[in-house]
Amino acid sequence: MAVSKVTVIVLVVLSLCAIVATGLLVYFFAGRYGDDDPVDVTNTTPTPPTTTPPSEVTDVRLPVHLHPTLYNIKILAKFDQENDYPLHGEATIDLACDSPGSNVTLHAKNLNVTSATVTTAEGTELAVSDRTYDPERDFFIAMLDEDLEAGKTYRIRMEYRGRLQRDLVGYYLSQYDEGDSTRNLAVTKFQPTDARKAFPCFDEPDFKANFSVSLGRPNGTNWVALSNMNSTGITGDTSEPGYVWESFETSVPMSTYLVAFAVSEFAADGANVSLAEGEIPFKVWARPEMIEFTQKAMEHGPAILKYFEEYFDIPYPLPKMDMIALPDFASGAMENWGLVTYREEYLLYQWNQTSAATLTRIVYIIAHELAHMWFGDLVTPVWWNDLWLNEGFASYVMYLGSERVEPNWSWMDQFVFSDLQDVLYLDSLENSHSISVEVNNPNQISQIFDRISYAKGASVIRMMSHFLTEKIFKKGVSDYLKAFQYDNAVQDDLWQYLEWAVGNATKPALPTLSALPGTVKDIMDSWTLFTGYPVVNATREGQTVTFQQKRFLLNPGASEKLTTLWYIPLNVIGSSNSTDDFDSTGAMAWLEKTGESVALGLPSEDEDWYLVNLQQTGYYRVNYDDGNWEALRAALAADHTVIPTINRAGLLDDALSLARAGLLDYRVALNLTGYLGSEKAYIPWAATIRNFNYIRGMIETTGTYDHYKAYILSLLRHVMTPGFNFPTLEEVPKDGNYTDVTGVMYETLIWTTACEMGEESCVDVTADLFKKWKDNYDESKPDEPTLNPSMKALVYCQGVREGGEDAWEFIYKHYNLTNYASERTLVLQAMACTNISKLLDRYLDLLLGEGGAIQRQDVSRAFAYIAANPHGRLDAFKFVRDNWDYLQATFGVGTAAFGRFITPFSSFNTETELALLEFLKDAHSNELGSAERAMEQTIESVQINIRWIGDNIDVVTDWLKMKNSVEVL
Template identity: 30%
Template structure:
């Protein structure tokens, strides 16, 4: 007899996994997509190892019509389905004998639908809608493409055959073995057998595709796109060649497949997917026109390509045992993409921007009660999508950055290489990596990291000064500033990183509630968390904040230190640990700052103040804008907003950032330039808007525009000069302020002929910028909820994104109550965590506004920024 389909696991007894009576060894899979009916026909023959005597086989299958199932020409006696568990059970008259091998053959039909499993993607060519068929299996959607043992630990080999029209391109994980023309006139393409791999990494594509090829690496690299766009893949192909060579050297392991294909897909729920040897991307994250794309798009494409290529080793070659180890996959690929980017493009100085990017994403989400541990117990398939978030990616990578600094980067990479070599083609748990790092470093990595990975949240380190001593203590940090004793029991091993004029002392560890340290600094300068490598916030006494502000002016703080100081002050102000006026005083003294990352952090944190006060008096918003214009005015004047070919990466970023914040805050000269550039551009001068300023100028045009402006931007969206311009125009549509135009914008969101489902969130981001936009979006979501739930099913993480975007802009208790009331009667499966996080955000902003609105208003008045 076989065990029940909910089997126990030693690490998580409640985990729903398949029974272990049989194990897949190899899949022979044949699929034929049918574009006239948007269905596909398939046959799969699964070679099984029988582990115990049994008369039934259970595997994963959902939204698939199974026509027949046989073992050695003997048809299944009975086939039953469990829709909730997403399984199919095949009962046979004869018993399968333990120790033997057998083959289960299944004939089936599926639907090419909804960005999951084997699905269709549409695009326009010569005024016609065309389609290609592609896949997205991660985390648990291989079962929508073919009946399978859809768990990461159940690795097998795959021989894949695709049947398609002769003029279409067929791709899969491996290179092509042979092509046969069938009697029907179609072709049958058989691919070489894959190495051992998990089902979530299986991929196949059928469509009209063209490619560019790069042969700078040991194996061919091809970037595919629909006809007419393939030349835009040259940049990514070049990045891939450099990155694969870099990773081969660093890991001391060859890239294990005979080719590397990367494909731009028009409909894609994620940003990219690391399928072994056949990596898929949103078009905007792979295709790039270096002449018309802005510097941020170039950096994002670079990092996304590097992220997916890191997975070819970390995730694909060695794979987590189950989804509670997702963070190890994603955290590592995130860290590795920054590491590779820093090595290959040192002038970008990406570790400086890491502090304001990944680290702050992690700290912001993990400050919510509704966060989750890095290593989160996952029970069911529908829970997995919700952990593809800033904890798994950004906190995971920040933890690895912290440990690489503790051990030393070379030691860390050596430990990773040893780990990959030891577990090649296998599955691992987090502890396997820690043990490899302990072996190579001689340090107890397991003990330290277990505390960080298995618990939610992180500490605030409070610093008190007393006669040559520092008294430091740690407590749980929450955005709402109200951690209970029950929530504050975990004591983290905190690497304090004490920076003084003598240098950085990384030997100090706070692993108790409170500790005292001697300070031998003679010039009264010190900073905790030097270079901002630790995952914690630091709270100083008021006098020390002022001294650190001066230290920033005097050049004693690194870029990472300055960014971290601003970020900590902003977060502590928003949560009530310090007054917002302390934060404002700190940044007011930094008007001569020259680094764009620091400016971004300063102005983003002031933006957070504005967001918390968005439903307060308009006077306070106007005064905050005056403060911004005054703060950045001199620096903006000195750097300007015209670009030359000789501008460095950092100079381009600084000009772009200052111009963007200046225009948004009402800087007259910058605003006038934006208006003239937009008018010239609409008038036919396509050189009037530099790509680095396009987002700012389109947003300003919308914010100050009318119906005519809407029509202009909508026309650009429909007929763009580049993918970059298309997305920029779409996002700007949410920036209009007239209710009748915003109704037009929301009216587009569910029109998939105009806005693709994958892009529904893009105009929503713009809508969150204004009070009327926030209210319009929430009203629209309530009205259209049933349709939204249908077109964005809980299995796609996009529903959680829509819920978050449409609710977290609120700040008032009564608004929060409205959100709670609306969802009280709804099925929150697949987005319950996102909703809980959004409610936390509303509460934190509401507390902040109640606590500090008057003080902020008084500070603005006393500094001359009020009317």
């Protein structure tokens, strides 16, 4: 076969590229993996054989011949032995036998069960012939000489030993500094599968039972023990000198992952609050030094709890509510029934230290966790495949609860940007997953604690509430919760109660109901059981708009494994409609799973433009015909307020995402952004900057970047008029009652973007503020307020970026002196802003080691900050490669944190970088564990980036050059 000259040249170029790539791969992968010793994770149970990777163990469910009815748990953790914190426990479990069996099998992990006896209800002891562990499944098995009989009750009593560890899961040790001393506390984090690390138990959500807990704690007036229920007081000394037992009322039926306890020297701020069934104590606990900063939690927590009583039409079922702010915690917060645990930065508020964005987060996280008292705690999914029923509902109604206590903070605007538009990116990958997804082992379970379960779950629930109407939605949800209270359910149970609510609704008052194309289950199954979401293509002819659907994928060349179609609620509005009509978010028509198109009429043939998906309540993107895109651009340029804020943000996000996927000419999408110089609202700007940051990441190392900066600055300079001054500390309301919190976020976003683009006025003012702060810093008062809390992140970052090694060392010193968790988070971000490689390397070194310089809870977050810096990206990759074993041992055992060391590499955009990732994946193919999906999604993202550069960089570059020439003229 003849070979052309062009082919020869191409082959030579490819060969040279391969040689370069091979050299880089040898450089990156020379040496062995994981030279650092892993953290001590010693098991007192046998370790799994290395020939059976955890990801391959699928049969992990407990046998079902027994179910627990009552636990009596006694746990004593000792604090007074240096570097060894032994845990002694007794677990007595009453069991109901549902079918014959010759064993008692339950979960235990990192526990040494020293004795186990099984008795009948009458007290007759049954012979235990063997006690075995199945470490691959965390099973403790007591084999019996005789069969258990169905219908009878039994009891197993176990004594066991363990120790408190520092791994932030199970019953773990936490520490904090108070003055010159280090204080200890022990606290729990059991979700999803770590109750088994604290006591032997049936550690699956379907095994609900009552719990009677006694905690051993030091005998001192400053020590307090907390659990889900109220304390019944001190019940006597333990066998350990200096320790006493504190016992608690028997709980309502609940799942093991919701059991919680804490032993600490914390203080409380609290009051009795009136709820539907009387007064209960409501307390917020924190380190004594921090207790004054609980006022926002105490102000909003009770009000939100009352709101959810009204919303769900069910009284809060427990006799008290405690919320506790922890110095280190693996999650943002956890919904343990009656004892909600939080990271300090997500519960404590100080007006001159906490940014408006963090205050917003505090409010909605409190609302999220209190919503779980009903959705998740009162009614719990049968299994983790329906985790989204917990998290999706809490992630939606938290905005409703937040709106009750802060009605002026544009919560639905925030929802659209932070949840709906955010998750649309992840869900546009082939390697996304369905909302309801089959999971088996703990690694798979931990992987679904992601944006799909939370944000997509919330988005489809919001969509459903709009097409059913809020009245019917609330009725169905309330009836479902009442029917399954103290029990478990699956998503079909919820669909059934919503269907009944539809059937019992008053039809004349709800005219849209007749348009439902199927049952609630039919409609919602298409959104929960299938991966991804659609793009709705809208084409206008005269007065008629025709709609068709197709799955939206960022990679237009991706081959779909199956043809996915959805039931899609449609609505449309024309330019002649009033802005009030944008609130009519019910379904005017439906695209159905048949794949057939559907048409809707506009008010007249003279409409200048039309718009679909009002208030972006539907979980889909919309692509218009060319004429309508141009008409929408013209409308925004003439008077953008004719389209409400949410839909302006939706148009920008859809257009730029469609262009990214090759479904819309990039020039059309970029032209739409031209009006932003007149935009004063937060989420249209935020949606645009998020999309522009992607373009920035693709071209930042090319000669095109100057054109990119020039265009962004041309928009910003229209916004940053002479009156647009840098906010001062005096502008921060001392009571935290912002009249317009998204307005503050808007100012922060504009200033931050301006500094990133090198705007002189921003660079100069931030440099001056950083210098003044540094020059007047008093180490004895490190948290003396001198900077606007909403602008500190920008000032710190710019100070480090411009100030070199001296500035970096100074801010790291501040990290070690500050007493505020939210302040440490800002410093972690700022430390990654340096462009000096040796400082980024030093920062990476700080992430290593038990009790290291960076708290374990913050390590993956700090790593992501470093990896986001182009100067640190490859060093971050080398860090993961060289420390794989340590990271896997420390963060990869049944938690989602391990994947966070992979996802930052989604910004890679060269074939060599792709090869690095693929080599890393292949080298550890049997030990990815909870990072398996993160690795697949990251590799897919890099493939998309490479394609984007090939398809779009010339078009985007030419547009930017043209636009900047016009601006100059």
